[in-house]
Amino acid sequence: MRLTVVGNPGNRRVEMFTEAVLAAGLPRPRLLPWAEVLAGATPPPPGTLVRVDSPGDDCQVDQLLRRSATAARHGELVGLADAYAGLVDGMARVAAGGATLLNPPADVAVLCDKRRCHALLSAAGVPVPAALPEVGGYAQLRAAMAEAGWSRVFVKPAHGSSAAGVIALAVGPRRVQAVTTIEHTPAALFNSLRVRSYTDEAAVAAIVDRLAPDGLHVERWLPKAGLGDRVVDVRVLVVAGRPTHAVVRAARGPLTNLHLGNARGDLAELRAAAGPRGWSAAMDTCERVAACFPGSLHVGVDLMFLVGWRRHAVAEVNAFGDLLPGVLAEGRDSYAEQVHALTSGRWDRWRDSVGAGSAREVATCAA
16 A cells, blocks of 8 residues: 655654555555645655645645745735635646545645535534525625624634634624624734724724625524533534544634634433433434545534434535544544555445445435
8 A cells, every 4th residue: 555645754644644645554644745836846646645735834834825926924814715715726636647645636625615614514414503595795794694693603714723713703783793803903913812892893804805706605603502601512524425533622712723722522421311211312413524525535624503402404514524642442543543544455345335425415415
């Protein structure tokens, strides 16, 4: 088995996947840096299995993705649509040599566009929050919210990740509140690790208007269930169609990402609150999500149970959402699980089974 990893040198995901490959007794994967891919390196040949990792926060890679003459300042939210186009083009370059990608370009192109991903999941009957038609700025957003009768929404950059640029927006008769990681300056927007709240509507409008040209996806803000004094959701890793690893993310605010200082919750406590039937139904949903991306070895599903624990919905699906350090399933971490799925033939069997599924499901997910 010949393996190549497309990623940035020193990236933690790349290193952990490489460790899992070596632990399985396989040869060390070849590392093909993103910078070389975007500069025109020869793609991997047929017969190679290729894992493509996130381009990450490398300044040179970001500049190449955006085809920009200048590098973005650290954390600057700029050129998100251009970076997405560069990612899609880079994936196509990797695939051009005929290798088998463990996350195919077509899947990644949908997963990294929140609008397309939401539409695909909704068409497949996966429970997702309702979404507004695409809006081009703050005035149009407020008008669409009023027409829908919604007072609370999540405003998301169409091509963002890791909560970068996400705004939890609540509007009332006399005030607005926007909870976000965005630092708003007169010259630019920056993503930070500090969650802040804006109540000045002019500032909120300026932020939304700056984000809008790169595309926005707006979803209804559904009330999440809580444990103790925190709201919770779950990152579920689905490998070869099977939910394997799960991490509870617990927060006192609407943004639950762990890198923002939130806590890991108790999975056993959450499963008890959801009950056996509720948890089983949620895992069935995660399997249905994965079936919409049958070429991908793994997807990371952000799943939320709603207040009362009787319903659940999918908030996000991640192409590169497998960094779950310290979480084991049957003694394997998230990367060992992927290697096991490859070496045991489980990935091939799952892809065959998805391909042999009902014509309606396959057609829906491929649309």
